[in-house]
Amino acid sequence: MSHIDYYFSVFSPYTYFAGLRLEEIATRHGAQVTYRPLDLMALFDRTGGTRPADRHPSRMQYRNQEVTRWSQKLGLPMPNISVPVPNAAPASYAIIAAQKAGGGDLGGLVHAIARARWAEGRDIAEEGLIRAALEANGFDGNLVTTGLFDGAIAYEKNLEDAVAAGVFGSPFYIVTDTDQRFFGQDRLAFLDSYLGTCA
Numbered sequence: 001m002s003h004i005d006y007y008f009s010v011f012s013p014y015t016y017f018a019g020l021r022l023e024e025i026a027t028r029h030g031a032q033v034t035y036r037p038l039d040l041m042a043l044f045d046r047t048g049g050t051r052p053a054d055r056h057p058s059r060m061q062y063r064n065q066e067v068t069r070w071s072q073k074l075g076l077p078m079p080n081i082s083v084p085v086p087n088a089a090p091a092s093y094a095i096i097a098a099q100k101a102g103g104g105d106l107g108g109l110v111h112a113i114a115r116a117r118w119a120e121g122r123d124i125a126e127e128g129l130i131r132a133a134l135e136a137n138g139f140d141g142n143l144v145t146t147g148l149f150d151g152a153i154a155y156e157k158n159l160e161d162a163v164a165a166g167v168f169g170s171p172f173y174i175v176t177d178t179d180q181r182f183f184g185q186d187r188l189a190f191l192d193s194y195l196g197t198c199a
Contacts, residue, residue, distance in 0.1 A: 002031040005174045007162045009040035011088045012170040013067045016114035018185035023107035029195035037092035038158040040170050047168040077119045087125040094130045096154045097147020104138030
């Protein structure tokens with residue numbers, strides 16, 4: 001059975017565009033997934049990336065066109081392209097705590113939070129939003145507060161592990177058995193094909 005480390009930020013538009021395709025692929029191939037949310041801005045700083053606020057305007061103009069194209073292609077509404085970068089830590093801590101607790105739909109939780117940001121323009125650091133997303137996906141809503149300490153430790157560790165593993169953006173998928181790396185939601189088809197060869 002293959003294992004996938006899934007490194008991502010909940011505020012990346014490309015995490016939103018990934019939707020639930022990773023979960024569908026993992027189910028199809030009997031693969032296990034470990035969800036590893038991380039601090040994307042710190043990852044950029046550590047791996048030679050540029051934070052959006054520091055990018056040349058031409059790059060950001062192109063990015064805005066590109067995310068609009070993906071939104072239309074995938075049928076995922078995205079009316080809030082230019083919303084400010086939120087504090088992703090609280091939602092990330094809750095995802096980490098939910099994974100540790102088990103019993104719910106982790107992929108659904110990640111997508112619910114990403115959808116709240118990009119489709120609804122909401123503040124994903126808001127406790128009530130995170131609690132509602134947890135409960136809607138079969139988890140204890142109290143994880144939004146009880147999981148803070150363990151979540152904070154794992155969040156930092158995810159960043160360190162990501163840098164060591166060659167991760168430089170979000171979403172990023174690593175088949176840990178073979179160190180095959182796939183960057184971006186537009187590489188999910190490659191991941192799917194690769195796992196098919198591992199069966």
